[in-house]
Amino acid sequence: MRTRTALPLKVLTPDLAQSLRTFNDAARLLQRMGVRLHRLEPTEGRVTIAADDARQLLEKGYLMGFQRDASAGSTRYITRFQGITLAWSEPISYRDFAGSKPVIH
Template identity: 50%
Template sequence: MHASTERPLKVLTPQLADRLRVFNSASRTLQAMGIRLHRIDPVANLLVVGPEDGHRLVRDRLTEGYQCHPSAGSTRYTVMFQGVSLEWREPISYRDYATQGPSGIDLTFH
């Protein structure tokens, strides 16, 4: 079936093009810093990095909006880097308890 008029399909709007430009720039900057990208999701404007790399970016003050989301098995961290969301996860393990010792963790039931 043919359309009655020939019009080019415009998929990349100016807003989407600008968003992808920012996303690609942030991705390339991270890779140039030696940070490995575990997941690249331009639709969600999200990059997933390793825990060591995420903490390094926070320590070097290259990020904004630090958020911590603990759950039963891991903790998810989210920050903003050059307009792109960065995320990493750290598993909760027995080693955390072992390194802090019983005095560092409150195990009181309320």
């Protein structure tokens, strides 16, 4: 009777390895730039950062645009940076609308 040798389960595929390498490189670059990383999601390729840090990246030209999604109480921003997705959110304040004139329909 033959005995079976357990083979190690290979979970890290070449595609996943490349994705994680890209994620780690981008996250480390953000840290070297002084950006505060609030949430790391390596399998999704997404990092959530502080809104102040996102504004600085935009001002310095490291980010070339973003997608904005407003929801109750905050606005969520999403963009791409070095092959990963960067996300941040900012609270919506009544001050954002205090200077605007009411629209009468």
